[in-house]
Amino acid sequence: MSIEARLNSVMDSIEHAKSSATGSADHVQLIAVSKTFEAANIHPVLTAGQRVFGENRVQESQSKWPELKSEFPDVELHLIGPLQSNKAEDAVSLFDVIHTVDREKIAKALSAAMEKQNKVLKLFVQVNTGEEDQKAGIPPKDAVEFVNRCRDVHRLDIEGLMCIPPFDENPGPHFALLRKLAQESGVKKLSMGMSGDYETAIEFGATHVRVGSAIFGARD
Ligand SMILES: *Cc1c(COP(=O)(O)O)cnc(C)c1O
Numbered sequence: 001m002s003i004e005a006r007l008n009s010v011m012d013s014i015e016h017a018k019s020s021a022t023g024s025a026d027h028v029q030l031i032a033v034s035k036t037f038e039a040a041n042i043h044p045v046l047t048a049g050q051r052v053f054g055e056n057r058v059q060e061s062q063s064k065w066p067e068l069k070s071e072f073p074d075v076e077l078h079l080i081g082p083l084q085s086n087k088a089e090d091a092v093s094l095f096d097v098i099h100t101v102d103r104e105k106i107a108k109a110l111s112a113a114m115e116k117q118n119k120v121l122k123l124f125v126q127v128n129t130g131e132e133d134q135k136a137g138i139p140p141k142d143a144v145e146f147v148n149r150c151r152d153v154h155r156l157d158i159e160g161l162m163c164i165p166p167f168d169e170n171p172g173p174h175f176a177l178l179r180k181l182a183q184e185s186g187v188k189k190l191s192m193g194m195s196g197d198y199e200t201a202i203e204f205g206a207t208h209v210r211v212g213s214a215i216f217g218a219r220d
Contacts (some may be wrong), residue, residue: 003041004048006215007032010198014209017202028202031078033194033212036219039064045215046072054099054210056081058090065094080162080191080210082136085109092117099124099162099191099210101150102138111154122159124191124208125150127181129174130166137163140177147185160189160207171197175204 001009014028031054034042042053042064051074055061058079069075078097088109091098101107101123114120125147128137138146143161150156161182165174175192182190193201195214202209213219 017199029208031210054078054080058087088113097122100126102126107154124162126162129163162191
C-alpha cells in the first residue's frame with residue numbers, strides 16, 4: 001500500500017470510530033507521527049494534504065522541518081516526546097503544540113521561552129497513567145494540582161492531557177482515567193491513541209490521536 005493509501009485508510013478508520021464514541025467526538029485531530037522518517041518520506045504525506053505532524057525529538061526535528069515548513073508554511077508541528085528544560089527555547093521556536101509538560105521545571109522554562117519569543121504554544125500535560133518508573137509524565141494523583149499550578153503560577157495555556165498506556169495492558173482503563181482527570185482539571189482536549197489503539201482511544205473521547213507506523217510503515 002502507498003503512504004497516501006495508508007493515510008486515507010487511517011482517516012477512514014477515524015471517521016468510523018467517531019460514530020461509536022462516547023460524548024462529542026465531532027472533531028478528532030490526526031497527528032501524523034513522522035519521527036525517524038526522512039523528509040523524502042514525509043513529503044508525500046504533505047502532498048496528500050496532511051498538515052499536522054508529531055515528532056519526539058527537538059534536534060531531529062530541527063534537521064528536517066525548517067525546510068519542509070518553508071515549502072508548506074501551514075504545517076502544525078507537535079512535540080510528543082520528553083523535553084529537557086535546556087531545549088525549551090528551541091522547542092518553542094520550532095513547535096506549535098507540546099504534549100509533554102510534566103514537571104515544574106519544564107513549565108517554568110516554557111513560560112520563560114514563550115515570553116522571550118513572544119509566542120504562545122498550546123500545551124498538554126502528560127500523565128503517567130500506568131505509574132511506570134521508566135515513563136515520563138506526572139503521576140495521576142498529582143495531575144489536577146499540577147494543571148492548576150501551570151495555569152495559575154506559570155500562566156500556561158493548558159489545553160488538555162496526554163498519556164501513553166503501558167505497552168502490555170488493555171488501554172481502555174488508561175484512556176478512561178485520562179478523561180476523568182481532564183474533567184477534574186477543567187481541560188477539554190485528550191491526546192491519546194497510537195497506531196495500535198487509536199480507534200479505542202476515540203471511543204473513549206480522544207480529540208488528538210498520534211499515529212506513526214500505520215501511516216509511515218514500521219520504524220527501524
Ligand atoms: C512514536 C509515538 C507515537 C506513534 O506510535 P505508532 O505506534 O507508530 O503509531 C505516538 N505517541 C508517542 C508519544 C510516540 O513516541
